[in-house]
Amino acid sequence: GQQLNQSPQSMFIQEGEDVSMNCTSSSIFNTWLWYKQDPGEGPVLLIALYKAGELTSNGRLTAQFGITRKDSFLNISASIPSDVGIYFCAGQLRSGYALNFGKGTSLLVTP
Amino acid sequence: DAGITQSPRHKVTETGTPVTLRCHQTENHRYMYWYRQDPGHGLRLIHYSYGVKDTDKGEVSDGYSVSRSKTEDFLLTLESATSSQTSVYFCAISESVGFYYGYTFGSGTRLTVV
Numbered sequence: 001g002q003q004l005n006q007s008p009q010s011m012f013i014q015e016g017e018d019v020s021m022n023c024t025s026s027s028i029f030n031t032w033l034w035y036k037q038d039p040g041e042g043p044v045l046l047i048a049l050y051k052a053g054e055l056t057s058n059g060r061l062t063a064q065f066g067i068t069r070k071d072s073f074l075n076i077s078a079s080i081p082s083d084v085g086i087y088f089c090a091g092q093l094r095s096g097y098a099l100n101f102g103k104g105t106s107l108l109v110t111p
Numbered sequence: 112d113a114g115i116t117q118s119p120r121h122k123v124t125e126t127g128t129p130v131t132l133r134c135h136q137t138e139n140h141r142y143m144y145w146y147r148q149d150p151g152h153g154l155r156l157i158h159y160s161y162g163v164k165d166t167d168k169g170e171v172s173d174g175y176s177v178s179r180s181k182t183e184d185f186l187l188t189l190e191s192a193t194s195s196q197t198s199v200y201f202c203a204i205s206e207s208v209g210f211y212y213g214y215t216f217g218s219g220t221r222l223t224v225v
Contacts (some may be wrong), residue, residue, distance in 0.1 A: 042216030
C-alpha cells in the first residue's frame with residue numbers, strides 16, 4: 001500500500017494546550033480521514049475530508065486536506081484528558097479502494 | 112454502536128494450529144476488511160471483501176486466508192499460526208456509495224501465539 005508518514009509519533013502535553021499533527025504521502029489521495037483509538041477499542045472516525053483545500057471542524061478538532069492532495073493536518077484546541085489516545089490519519093485513492101493508514105500519533109494529556 | 116461484532120475478543124493458541132477469527136455485521140454493508148495492528152506499524156490490511164465470495168489480498172496476506180459466504184460474515188483464518196502473527200486484529204465495514212463515509216471498526220481480537 002501507499003506509505004503515509006505521520007508525525008509526531010507521540011506527544012505529551014498539559015491540559016488546555018493546543019495540539020497539531022500531520023500526515024504526508026508520496027501519492028495523491030482523493031479522501032483523507034482522521035481516526036482516534038481509545039485503549040482496547042477499534043479506531044473511531046473523527047473527520048473526513050473530500051476536497052483539496054477543504055477545512056473541516058468537529059467541535060475542538062479541525063482538519064485540512066492539503067492543496068497538493070498529498071498531506072493533511074489535524075489540530076485539537078484546548079486539550080482535555082479525554083483526548084488521550086492514538087490518532088491515525090488515513091488516505092484513500094478512490095471510492096472502493098481500501099484505506100492506507102499512518103502509524104499513529106500517541107497523545108498523552110496531563111491534568 | 113454500528114452493528115459489527117468480532118469474536119473471540121481474546122485468544123491464546125499454539126504455534127502450528129489453525130485459528131479462525133469471525134467478523135459479523137448487521138449493517139448489510141458491501142465492503143469488509145481485516146487489518147492487523149502492531150506497535151510501530153499502525154494498521155495494515157490483510158484481506159478485504161467487496162461482496163459475497165469476492166475477496167482480495169492486502170499488503171500482509173501471507174499466512175492468512177478469508178472467506179465470505181454471507182454478506183454479514185467475514186472469516187479470517189490463520190492456516191498454521193506462527194509467533195509473528197501475535198497481534199490485534201480489527202475488522203472494518205464500509206458502504207461506498209458516492210461520497211466516502213469511512214470505515215466502522217470492530218473492537219478487535221487480541222491473538223497470542225505461543
